[in-house]
Amino acid sequence: MLLQIKRIVWKDLKLEIRNLSELGSAVIFSVAASSLLGFALSRIPIESSLFLLGTGLMLIALFLATFTSAMTVVKEDDLGTLDGIKLSPIKSLIFFFGKLILNLILMEVLISTSFVITLLFSGGLLEDPFYIYLLAISSSMYLSVISALSSTISVFLRARGVLMPTIILVLSLPVIQETLYFLSTEEYSGVIMIVLSSFLFFTIASWLARYLLEV
Amino acid sequence: MLEFRGVWKSFGDGYVLRKIDLILKCGDFIAVVGPNGSGKTTLLKLASGLTSPSKGRVLLSGIDVRKPEAKFSLGYVPHSPLLYRDLTVKENLLYYAGLYGNPNLSKVDELLDELGVLRFMNKEVSELSYGWRRRVDIIRALMHDPPILLIDEPFSGLDSNGKKWLTDLFLKLLSFRRSVLITSPRSSDVRELGARILELREGMLIASSD
Numbered sequence: 001m002l003l004q005i006k007r008i009v010w011k012d013l014k015l016e017i018r019n020l021s022e023l024g025s026a027v028i029f030s031v032a033a034s035s036l037l038g039f040a041l042s043r044i045p046i047e048s049s050l051f052l053l054g055t056g057l058m059l060i061a062l063f064l065a066t067f068t069s070a071m072t073v074v075k076e077d078d079l080g081t082l083d084g085i086k087l088s089p090i091k092s093l094i095f096f097f098g099k100l101i102l103n104l105i106l107m108e109v110l111i112s113t114s115f116v117i118t119l120l121f122s123g124g125l126l127e128d129p130f131y132i133y134l135l136a137i138s139s140s141m142y143l144s145v146i147s148a149l150s151s152t153i154s155v156f157l158r159a160r161g162v163l164m165p166t167i168i169l170v171l172s173l174p175v176i177q178e179t180l181y182f183l184s185t186e187e188y189s190g191v192i193m194i195v196l197s198s199f200l201f202f203t204i205a206s207w208l209a210r211y212l213l214e215v
Numbered sequence: 216m217l218e219f220r221g222v223w224k225s226f227g228d229g230y231v232l233r234k235i236d237l238i239l240k241c242g243d244f245i246a247v248v249g250p251n252g253s254g255k256t257t258l259l260k261l262a263s264g265l266t267s268p269s270k271g272r273v274l275l276s277g278i279d280v281r282k283p284e285a286k287f288s289l290g291y292v293p294h295s296p297l298l299y300r301d302l303t304v305k306e307n308l309l310y311y312a313g314l315y316g317n318p319n320l321s322k323v324d325e326l327l328d329e330l331g332v333l334r335f336m337n338k339e340v341s342e343l344s345y346g347w348r349r350r351v352d353i354i355r356a357l358m359h360d361p362p363i364l365l366i367d368e369p370f371s372g373l374d375s376n377g378k379k380w381l382t383d384l385f386l387k388l389l390s391f392r393r394s395v396l397i398t399s400p401r402s403s404d405v406r407e408l409g410a411r412i413l414e415l416r417e418g419m420l421i422a423s424s425d
Contacts, residue, residue: 002311003313004314007310007313007314011254011299011306011310014301014302014306015299015301015302018302019301020302050311063402079299079300080295080297081297082310083265083293083297084297085314086265087264087265087286087289087291087297088286088311088314088315089283089284089286089287089311089314089315089316092312146409170343190380199223
């Protein structure tokens, strides 16, 4: 099972790196957005910078979730290779895990890169960057689950260009609100709550994924 | 044994396939002919478990073809190859072999060599012509050594060498008691293969008059 998941993730990573379509857009977007965010942070009073940083990073994560959503199940469907998966004896859940892990890796790497770039451009004015970083990566973990789920749902429905970002936005709003609240309180329990929310959502998404390859 | 039991398939209002009864036994070679839009591809999709019948059942040794355990016994080659264009031939084949739990490198090399595709193994699929992509896709479908091979319009896009290659492959598979079900728009394309020819007419499967 683990070997099958590894093969799916490795194959998708190779495909993304070779043609650099969605991944290329995601990297350029995150670098540009985080540079601008860092520059804006360096120009405002330090007491307001925390909230702007949180909002900015959440916006970047939201956009990245849309990019990664387009890279997973939807892409297999567009390439016509989803039938190859359906023909094989692989379980839907394993296929979904493979796609989810890819989303998770890309989201965490891109959000971490965005965070570092923002800090560099802001002049390192933040008081507790480690706490903010934890909050950012736990929120992006949740968003990557949403992204994989929205990609799966979009395969079955038309108008995916409208549906994918809408599903991501609607399902992400509670966690965005939670993240921005915890940003101001600086409670580490906030990070744990977001990670727990991710796992809860992951359970729901995994249950739904059983129907992914059903004919 | 692959069996269609009173299968009907509809898309929207009209039925594409009507009351199909078909048995593909061990070592059988059947060619289904019919014009474009007659339901040949739908028939193969039903046989491979890629779509479900509106009425009736498609069984493989008594098991529904859509069940995961039936997938090991079927190799399906659609009209458009199921290959990743940005991966090499070898990467594609190893990936699919892995999905069947058989990431056997020597078996992949052996098949590539035997079927004349070894020289392309490190080329990306996007660099290959349609004919060669189809050959690689046929190898993909044979990787897990299925007893039943289903091919949609096998000779489409193949040159005379490719056609000879495929004819030899069919003969080899049949000599190993494998079953083959193919489709073709014209009976003239498959007449010399020695296959039992069935015709799809108005959604019904009938014995060809050829």
